[in-house]
Amino acid sequence: MTNDFFEAPSDSSRLKADLVRAYFPAWARVVASESPRVGYFDFFAGPGRYEDGTPSTPLLVVQAAADIGTIRPKFVGTFNDQNPEHARSLERELAASDGVAAFAERPLVTSQPVGPDLVSLFQTRHKRVPTLSFIDPWGYKGVTASLLRAAITGWGSEVIVFFNYSRINAAVANPAVDSLVVDLFGETRARDLQLSVAGLQPRERERRVLAAFGDLMLEFGAPYLIPFRVKRGTGNTLHYICFVTKHRRGYTIMKDIMASRGIVDVDEVPQFEYAPRVDGRQIAFEAERPLASLGSALLDEFAERTLTFQQLFDLHNIGRPFVMKNYRRVLLELEASGAIKVTPTVSDRRRDSLAPRVRLTFPPR
Numbered sequence: 001m002t003n004d005f006f007e008a009p010s011d012s013s014r015l016k017a018d019l020v021r022a023y024f025p026a027w028a029r030v031v032a033s034e035s036p037r038v039g040y041f042d043f044f045a046g047p048g049r050y051e052d053g054t055p056s057t058p059l060l061v062v063q064a065a066a067d068i069g070t071i072r073p074k075f076v077g078t079f080n081d082q083n084p085e086h087a088r089s090l091e092r093e094l095a096a097s098d099g100v101a102a103f104a105e106r107p108l109v110t111s112q113p114v115g116p117d118l119v120s121l122f123q124t125r126h127k128r129v130p131t132l133s134f135i136d137p138w139g140y141k142g143v144t145a146s147l148l149r150a151a152i153t154g155w156g157s158e159v160i161v162f163f164n165y166s167r168i169n170a171a172v173a174n175p176a177v178d179s180l181v182v183d184l185f186g187e188t189r190a191r192d193l194q195l196s197v198a199g200l201q202p203r204e205r206e207r208r209v210l211a212a213f214g215d216l217m218l219e220f221g222a223p224y225l226i227p228f229r230v231k232r233g234t235g236n237t238l239h240y241i242c243f244v245t246k247h248r249r250g251y252t253i254m255k256d257i258m259a260s261r262g263i264v265d266v267d268e269v270p271q272f273e274y275a276p277r278v279d280g281r282q283i284a285f286e287a288e289r290p291l292a293s294l295g296s297a298l299l300d301e302f303a304e305r306t307l308t309f310q311q312l313f314d315l316h317n318i319g320r321p322f323v324m325k326n327y328r329r330v331l332l333e334l335e336a337s338g339a340i341k342v343t344p345t346v347s348d349r350r351r352d353s354l355a356p357r358v359r360l361t362f363p364p365r
């Protein structure tokens with residue numbers, strides 16, 4: 001990794017920090033309503049500030065925690081960076097930040113390579129503390145199945161991980177780094193993956209590698225994964241920012257946050273992707289337009305049922321790219337064409353509105 005990483009944030013570093021900073025307070029408010037403590041564990045924290053003065057993720061999260069009266073007294077923060085200079089710099093930055101003085105407990109900064117000792121520290125210091133973990137390495141060394149398991153286990157705990165696809169993909173077939181691949185996926189899954197990707201086209205290969213990660217998370221009890229793809233200018237995948245949770249609530253919150261930061265297709269369906277801007281780029285004519293088939297999918301899935309808009313959304317959106325406004329648009333079209341019945345009827349509602357409580361009645365198919 002180049003040493004200029006911390007000179008000034010790249011667009012993709014800004015995006016990453018923005019996702020974490022936006023999600024942390026939303027998640028913290030939810031868990032704080034049921035927990036006396038709220039944790040944040042940053043395994044690869046960095047120095048806290050770029051050389052150009054821009055605050056990075058640890059400072060943004062600490063400020064967000066300090067800004068919320070219900071979180072401040074409950075905040076348990078742990079920040080680690082193998083590089084002692086980064087750890088010292090972060091310590092100084094935290095000491096100088098207004099927020100930290102307001103915490104009941106001073107954040108802990110450690111400096112060690114991510115490995116079993118740090119996992120033990122997590123398990124003791126954050127025991128029974130619902131914790132949002134941020135795992136943001138330069139490569140993927142240190143990102144192991146045991147770390148991920150520790151971070152995602154426990155009530156309310158969730159993970160945001162920088163999944164370095166380009167490096168991991170190259171590693172899968174490289175015997176020189178086999179032990180790292182096994183550390184990440186576990187022996188059996190690593191071997192299955194190595195066998196299954198051989199000879200595949202890049203797109204399918206990417207799907208398999210990501211699916212192996214998803215399966216690992218599922219094995220650890222976390223069925224909800226949102227992989228936000230960051231592309232190179234060429235269109236190839238550089239990395240993913242993966243959000244992993246055990247709860248629908250967190251999934252829905254982060255889905256909205258990611259949807260609002262990534263690109264959308266012509267129908268305003270989020271693609272959960274970030275790509276550097278390229279002047280003159282046009283959407284390909286053959287681009288998939290998933291919204292086009294959403295109406296008939298809903299007519300099939302909910303045939304002969306009556307349910308609220310909120311219930312339909314909760315049942316249908318998981319694992320699909322659509323957000324509330326995509327469903328609203330399609331349901332209003334179905335109503336206008338007479339394909340479904342909406343109560344209250346259109347004459348008793350605000351124009352183009354569809355509140356979460358309206359009732360939708362689907363005909364038989």
Ligand SMILES: C[S@@+](CC[C@H](N)C(=O)[O-])C[C@H]1O[C@@H](n2cnc3c(N)ncnc32)[C@H](O)[C@@H]1O
Pocket residue numbers: 017043044045046047048056057058080081082083086112113114136137138141142
């Ligand atoms: C991508 S940067 C982290 C950026 C940070 N999350 C932010 O938002 O500013 C990766 C950091 O991990 C540290 N690092 C690299 N290898 C490490 C390891 N094996 N264990 C712990 N920290 C490591 C580096 O010193 C670097 O500061």
